[in-house]
Every structure is written in C-alpha cells, then in structure tokens.
Amino acid sequence: MFARSLRQLRRPILQQRWAHIGHAHANLRAVTSSDVEHFTSILSPSSVLSTLSPVSTASAELDSFNSDWMGKYRGRGNTVLKPRSTAEVARIVKYCNEHRIGIVPQGGNTGLVGGSIPVGAEGQEVVLNLGAMKDVRSFDPNSGILVADAGCVLESLSTYLEPHGYIMPLDLGAKGSCQIGGNVSTNAGGLRLLRYGSLHGSVLGLEVVLPDGTVLDQLSTLRKDNTGYDLKQLFIGAEGTLGIVTGVSILTPPASASINNVLLALPHFDNVVPLYRQVRRRLGEILSAFEFFDRQCYDLVLRHGQQPALPSDEVSDAQAFVLLETSGGHKEHDEAKLGELLEELLGAEGDAQLVTTGVLAQSQEQFNALWRLREGITESIGREGKAYKYDISIPVPKFKEAVDTVRERLRERGVLGKSPGGVSLVLGYGHVGDGNLHLNVVADSYTDEINDALEPFIFEMVSGYRGSVSAEHGIGSAKVDALKYSKGDASRLWMKKIKDLFDPNGIMNPGKVLPP
C-alpha cells in the first residue's frame, strides 16, 4: 500500500516532465455537460461515456481509455465517444473543431509512447475510440485488396483472410488488441516488415476525417494510381494529429504454403551481421523474419515461464540469439534450403563457426514455442518491473555497443542494481533486417533519477549514430522533446506548417508528435 501511494503521489510530477501530461492546452476548452448532451444527439446512448451529466458514467469506467497498458501514462479525459460510422466521426470532429475541444483518436490503445491518451488539463480532450467501427468493407480474392474499418482488430483481419489464402502484411505482438487504423496512424512496423515492407508501400488508400469534419475519401483499391499528390501518405504515421483514419485499403500478400522457423544461439554478438549475410544468401526470397535478442532477454523469458528451446548446457556461453523464419510456396524446396543452411552453419569450424547450436521447429507447437521466446519478451519485461522503452534505428553492428553503453551509463550514475528504485536489467532485442533495436531498461519503478540518466543521453547516442530515436513506436507524447535528435530544423518547421494547414485550431491529438 505504501509503495502504491508513493507512486500515486509522484505521478503528476513525472508525467509532466516526461510527456507534457497535465499541462493545459491554451487553445482548447474543457468538455461541458452541454457538449455531452450534444454528443448524445449524434451518437447512440451507449456510445457516449462521460463523467458529466446527462450521462454521468462512473469515473472508473473511463480508466482503461485514460491510461496505457504499461501504467506509465494517465490522462484526465472525462468523455469517451465510440462512433459507429464515418459520418458520426465527421459530425463529432466538426463540433469539436467549432467548439475548440481536443480529440484523442484511440485504437487498441496498445502504443508505447503515450500517443493515444489525453495529456491536457481535465476534460480538454474527448477520447474518440474507433473500436465500434469494425467491419470489413470489401475483399477481392483476385488482387488481395482488403478494405476495412479503422477499428478492425489486426488479428481478426488475419482470421478473416485465412480462408481466402491471404495474410496481413504486418504482424505485431499486440495483434490481439491493436486496430488497423491505429497501425496505419502509427506506421506500425513489426515482424513482417523485412518481407512485406512498410505500410507506406502496402496501404493503397485511406478514408480520413479531417479536423474540419471533411471526409477525405482516398479509399482507392488500385495498386497503382499516379494522379496527383499521395496525400494519404501524410496520415500514415501522423499519430492522429492531422486527422482521424476511419477506413483503410491495404494490399495483402498471399499466405505461404510452407512456414518454418529456427532458433540459433551465437557465441558472440559480432556474429550476427555475418550470420545475417549468410542467411540472406542461402534463403533469399523465402526469409520472412530475422530477429535478434540478447542473453538477458533469453534468460528473462525463461524466468517468466517460456520453455527453453535449447539445452541449457549447450547455450551456457551464448551471448546472442537469432530467430529466423521462412515463408515459401514449396515445402520441399523450403526445407531443402533450410537444411543446406543449417548444415553449412553447424558444419563450420574455427572462425567460420558463427553459431553454437540451433533448433528447427518440427511441429506447429514447436514453431509457436520458438516465436513465444521472441514475442514473450515484452510481456516478461512488464512482469519484471517498469520498463523504460527505447525503440531506435542504428547500424546493426552497433546494437550491442549501444546496450553496453547505456548499462555503463546507469552504473556510473549509481542506479544499476540499486534497491529499491534502481535498474535491474538493460537488454536489447529487435529486427536485424530493419536495423531496429529495442533497448529496454527495467526498474522497479519510474523515477526521475533513472529518467535523467537515460535522457537525453540515449537520444544523443542515437544522434551520434545518425539513427532514429523512434524506429517504429512513433513520437506520441513521450518523445516530443526527442524529435529534434532525428529531424533537422527544416524538417520540423515543415511538419509544423503541415500541422497548421490541416489543423489550424490544434484540436487533433494535441500535445503529440510536435512541440506546442
């Protein structure tokens, strides 16, 4: 109880520093009962939650919309709206724009940077949750083009496509909750980017409600369309600050007939890059994932209940692990390619020996178990303590150096291993094919001391590598101050001009992406 009270006490201070949370937006006013009454005239009664009259929802019912799953951010919205159609969204937005009420578009609320919760003063933003818009609008089994409401859950779309022999071009750990509109708005990357590319390539069209309530219908189902500026691209990754994505047209790839995965243990991190080159050469077009995680990650997921896929004595000296996946159209060919690769890897000697040992999944169950070792990392970190999450793009050869540098920094600052209030783990994992490292610092609580040791230290380090301070998580409210480490003055100036052009009143997801 004591610890909890302490954290509650500290929270407002921390949140202010980290995420501009709780700062009033000067341009916006708080929602009133009269606004809520108007919302109930636009939406069906069950679609409006508000602590204000005439709805008077119990405040606890708004909790899940006001806070993120990590328990790091807590907003002060008093009203949540759940429209069921694009027309309803447009009417809400138009009203809010005219009345200077902020809007936080919210999908599955699975983000990691505080992008989908209100950050203003109490009631300054309504949460506009897209979860009730969850219909597939169309699917063409010839072309693989899917058109869906923004609120469709990623996994449910995968399930929808399965009987047609197609898959979604992206896959995330959060697939069971995250929504396609949120995926697009945050330009989600994930596990399949190596193979199927980014959403900037696979999204063919969007329907967006602009801040003035206009519906921008660019819901094209064409693979190619060079008629003027590709405006939809602006909304991919804009995190709802330029408009609300309500519909998505996306090119889905055919499902592969044959899928395999392999876990490899490496004696040194330095072997990762040569291994990646060898794997690419051998597997070519059937390689669909090449994920790296370090020793700390491996031990952590085992500690939290995952089964070790490799005998512990064989991996006692392993410093790094690689999970690779193949997806191809021809079972025998794929297995032959994998067989040749593994033979080459395990038969190598001396300096050419890149891996210590490895395992090829022999059943769907084993396949899933190997993926759980990788996908279970996030959850295990959450169980272990509070995570300071950094999602950075840097050259792959620097992955380990970056993790070691941060660990050393925390040691110098005296917070590594300190108890209570100290850091227990510094670990790294990520997508080698994309140069994307997830650097996580785990502690028993969020403290200013740790935060000050990490920021702007990590951002400066990333900037030194000419990397990105946010490879796939976005900016949200958490990284607003860090934007300058990856984007120059001209880029930030033009982002602001674009923001002001679309949203002159600053109602769309205020306090996110760009400094006020």
Added chain:
Amino acid sequence: MFARSLRQLRRPILQQRWAHIGHAHANLRAVTSSDVEHFTSILSPSSVLSTLSPVSTASAELDSFNSDWMGKYRGRGNTVLKPRSTAEVARIVKYCNEHRIGIVPQGGNTGLVGGSIPVGAEGQEVVLNLGAMKDVRSFDPNSGILVADAGCVLESLSTYLEPHGYIMPLDLGAKGSCQIGGNVSTNAGGLRLLRYGSLHGSVLGLEVVLPDGTVLDQLSTLRKDNTGYDLKQLFIGAEGTLGIVTGVSILTPPASASINNVLLALPHFDNVVPLYRQVRRRLGEILSAFEFFDRQCYDLVLRHGQQPALPSDEVSDAQAFVLLETSGGHKEHDEAKLGELLEELLGAEGDAQLVTTGVLAQSQEQFNALWRLREGITESIGREGKAYKYDISIPVPKFKEAVDTVRERLRERGVLGKSPGGVSLVLGYGHVGDGNLHLNVVADSYTDEINDALEPFIFEMVSGYRGSVSAEHGIGSAKVDALKYSKGDASRLWMKKIKDLFDPNGIMNPGKVLPP
C-alpha cells in the same frame, strides 16, 4: 515537306488544347539577359544554355530540352541550367522564387505526359536539368541502401550495384535515359513493381530543394524511422511541383541467383486472370513479372524487327500473350517450380486449358529476346505512327473490354482506318499484377478529331470502372484536366492547399499536375 509544314502549323492549336501549352503563366515573368547573367555567376559557364545574351546559345541546342521524345510537346524555354550540386540548385531556386521565374525540373525527359518541358509563354520557365548531378553518394553492402544524386541514370545505378550483388527495385523501358530523381518525382512503376513494390515503400529518404531555396535534408539511410510526418512521401509523384529532388536514398534488393522467363500464348483474353492465379499459386515468391500484351502488340513488334519466339502456326489463333519472369535464389528449385507449372499448363485439356503454347528461355540471349517482345512495344508504336497513350488502372478482367470499347468508339466516329489522318491501331498491354493497362491508339498524326473522340471518353470509362486515369505515367501537363476523373473535390482541394503551402509563388513546374 508538306506534311511537316502542316504539322508545324497545327501544333500550337493542338498543344494549347491538350496541355495548356503556350498559355502565359499570369504570375511569372520571362527570363531576361540580366537573369542569365546572374545564372552565369552561380553556375560554371558550360552549365548555362540560353538564347539570350551574354550566353547566346543557338536555339537549336535547346531543342532537346524543350521537346519530348515522342515529338508531342514543344516548349518555349529560352534558358537551360545544369547545376552540379545541391547548393547550386538551391541558389537558382531562391533567385527564381524572388524574381518570379518558373522552373521546370528535368531528368532524362523520358516522360509521357508532358511533365518535363516548359508549357508557359516564351522564356517564362528555365529548364533545370539534373543530368550533371550523377554521383553515387554512398552504398552499404550490408543493408543494400544506396544514396545517389538525382541525375544518376537508372541503368548506370544498376551497373553500379551489380558487383555488389544488388539490383534497383525498379526497371523501366527507359532505363538507359531516365534518372532516379525523375523516377522518384514521377513515382515510376515499371516491370518490377509486382515483386519489389512501389517507390513509396523503397525510397528511404530524399534531399529536396524547396521553392524558397531551403534544402530539406531527409536523406535518411534508415529502413525504419517513425519520427514525425513522412514529408518525403509528398515529393514522390509530385512531378517537381513542390520542390526539386536532388538526392535519393533507396533500399535495393539483393540480386537473384537465378532468373528465368517464359512467353505464353493464350487463345482468349479471358484466360489471363485464371492463368495469373495459377501462376501465383505455383511460383509464389519467385514470380517477378507477369506482363500481358494483346495480339495487335505481338504482330506489331514482329513487324518492327523482333524475332517471333513462337512458331507462327502455333499462335495463329492466340488472342493474348503473357510474359512471366521468375527471380529466385536457387536455380534447381526455381527451374523445378517452373517445370511443374509448365507441365500443368501444357498438360491441361478442355476448359482447363489456359494456354495454347509457350516457350521457356534457354539462354541469356533467348531471355533478352523474350523481354524485347514486351519492351519493344513502345518503340514499335513510335515507329508505326503517333501514339495517343493512356495508362490506366482498371480491374484486370476489364482490360480487353476497355480496348474493344475504345476501338468501337473510334470506328463509330469514323476515324478508325481512315487515311490520311486516321487511327491504324488500338492496342493494349500492361502489368497484370498491378491492374495497370497501357491503352495505345496509333495514328499517322496528332489531330483534334481523334483527340476529341478519345477524351474525355476514356477518362469517363475509367471513372466508370472506379479506376485511375494515370496508373504510373503521372499527370504532367497532358492530364491536368483529367485529374478530376480519379480524384474527388476534397482530394483536389487539399492538393491545391499543399501546393500553395510549399510554392506560394507558383514557380515550380507551373501548369503541371493541378489546374492553374
């Protein structure tokens, strides 16, 4: 001689109607000697061509910069600038912006829609040719990320990459002349899009000189970077109307160890879609092109010197041809997959028989010969007469219907087969995997009569299919009036707002993409 004079006489009228050519831009003034003198102070003497003093270039030397390779558009620029660096481009642009002089960015000048030649009154635009900026800035053989000057010729980049084991993610018939900056600015599609996706996915970063002379440096070499709005996307396909692309960072795919192609003859067009489905199922991830051309195209390229790849008696009844290509990492596997496919196709009987006959290239020479049948179409059309080119996205099952409808239209209007001044051929070819049909009408000259029969007829037809009036060629000056058939009011309004934001003085490629 008479014919030529007649054409010259007609030209100004036609050009005005088709492409806003020769209309004065109200906001711009013509280049003067004093401007030319200033340009010579920015650039080296050999980089300034102008009919004005103090340079006084012979007007004929400007011809190739003022006209397109089809001989369809002819601009009236009096000055051509060939900067050698981004800094030089920036100084020119800043000066032109301050002095209200239009700028036409020009790459290889291989476009098909009059996008890279001046269209204003005499001297209102300088041609800014990027051809002198042709250095590769960097290449990382681990990641495959290439950074190059905008003026690098596409084929020279392919040659550069070859020893590193990489290829460019796009391939066009114009590869020997077109430049990467132009490819990006026009969002070029081409022959590899089916496999490697669009430039919106593969371009990682751009360096752009904005209309005020600012250099927007977004030349990222990161595969993933979610820090704010992806501004570079706006310039991909903007055809130089928002700024000048001076540098490109692009993700290049590994070259495939094994490449094969096959030409198939089909008795009916209706077999194309089922064939595509069967081919995708059999070849999966190694399929790298699936190109269709109709009987008229096949006969045409043979008439213009290509060798028939199939015995003429075997294809006498063929209505359609398909050229498919595979690119894979494993020669034996790829050949086995192709072998299984061909066995299935040629062994089929009755309704299941989709192809009449086919040929698999057995040597590099044969491989090239098969591709020449497809890539030779454009050149053969050029030799046959004057082409009215339409590049549309429509559902694949409608490809033949569209060509037949247009042929019937021309027959009804009495211009099909008419001589002189009539249409000799209406033909269709294109990229099945992308739903992209090239519909070409060939006549002995460009006439208003034919043009009136075709437009807006074709645009209305495309609109009826909910297609795109420009799949990959862009809008240029030729399709400005057609934009509305593929983009709604809100989309066009917001394009205009974006244009005005970046280029308030309207100096960048005036008269292109958007109506004045």
